[in-house]
Amino acid sequence: MRAWVLERQAKIEERPLKLVEDYPDPEPSRGQIRIKVKSCGICRTDLHIAEGDLPLHKSPVILGHEIAGIVDKVGEGVRDFKVGDRVGLTWLYSTCGSCKYCTSGRENYCPNRVRTGWDVDGGFAEYVVAQEGYALNLNGVPLGFDDLAPLMCPGVASYLAFELASPKPGDRLGIIGFGPTAYYLTKIANGLGIEVYVSTRAKRHRELAEQLGAAWIGNLLEEAPPRKLDCIVSFPPIGEAVERALEALNPGGTLVLAQVASTPITIGRYENLWGKTIKTVYNVKRSTSRAMVELAKRIDMSIEKRVFGFEELQDAMIEFGKGRIEEMTSVLKVSP
Ligand SMILES: [Zn+2]
Ligand SMILES: [Zn+2]
Structure with missing residues (x-):
């Protein structure tokens, strides 16, 4: 071959x-x-x-x-x-x-x-x-196969992040950084009636997020989103984003760190962490991949x-x- x-x-x-x-x-x-x-x-x-x-x-x-x-x-x-x-x-x-x-x-x-x-x-x-x-x-x-292939990596990763964040219908989901996994995550959330708030700097990514129907597009490092969020998935390896994300969460909210590396993470004010949960993405299980495939039969992936x-x-x-x-x-x- x-x-x-x-x-x-x-x-x-x-x-x-x-x-x-x-x-x-x-x-x-x-x-x-x-x-x-x-x-x-x-x-x-x-x-x-x-x-x-x-x-x-x-x-x-x-x-x-x-x-x-x-x-x-x-x-x-x-x-x-x-x-x-x-x-x-x-x-x-x-x-x-x-x-x-x-x-x-x-x-x-x-x-x-x-x-x-x-x-x-x-x-x-x-x-x-x-x-x-x-x-x-x-x-x-x-x-088609060209769309099925990337589902096998950023697609399953996005569903894992979604499972960990576990937003409910009517919740507000924040996404920090906008690569392919975030792109899929936006589609999944939209498909399930969850509002998406995207933080990204790149002009092209802001345009894509807008096309996908994000409710807010900004830069969390510089400005707080207009409403508190119920869960946030963060992709950039930037430790500084962690406390900004926690600040933007409602009590009971979940922050999912989807990066595989990070600069040092400091949480200066305990009030920002109090009552909130931080989870990290650590490899995918088959049950997650299979659930993503089932979802891809119902919503456009x-x-x-x-x-x-x-x-x-x-x-x-x-x-x-x-x-x-x-x-x-x-x-x-x-x-x-
Ligand atoms: Zn890959
Ligand atoms: Zn084993």
Whole structure:
């Protein structure tokens, strides 16, 4: 099969990825399915692995963990999928199933979890194999593959943030920062009748938030929103935003920190924290991904995106690394 392969990490401008024409086709073992990849989203995590910000866990490795395609072969014992099903695969390739977290419904904390496109080969290739229990059945989601692919990463992340914030109909949800996950979160909230208050500086993001029907668009670091909010999801790695967000919350409110890193967080006035809850996003469980897929059957979860041809992956990642892609997200068209 054709595959983009990473053997040695280097700055993306040095072109560490190699397009291999005759990489061995993966074969599904017992309990596995083989996916003919149609589209695979391009993520900052792929860049981090290519450039060495994250260590290499196998070499060569095929990156890509926002996979949408069609089941093309099933291994022995597979019951939940048949050839021809539309299928998705996320960063969560598998968990151990036996640790204290896995056995108590908290597999997102499993220390033995296996990550797609890092620990095992991912979706920047014609085929990828997946554990049937971790693949997502996408039959019935009214979207094309280019829209299904990014649902597998920012899409599921947005639903996880939504679950943690748990706004009720009539609540006001704040969103700080406006990347693809925030974009999806705005769509989910709107679809469920929850008012959205967006804090972002970028002009383009303000316009997008407006198009999506945000009730208020401003900059929380400089001005308080016009009304107190019931929950807030914050994305930028800016510790300073935490106390501003807490100030903007109603008593009983929840602040969800969705960033993976942060500058130091200081809470100067205890009154700002008193009676409020802070939660952090820490990996996705399958139940979250599946709930997101069900929701995507009912509300529009398409996204603004730029689609690249298969040969263009490395150029796309170079552009992405330089911050030159204006669209919300980038998708690699793997096969037509
Ligand atoms: Zn991703
Ligand atoms: Zn486990």
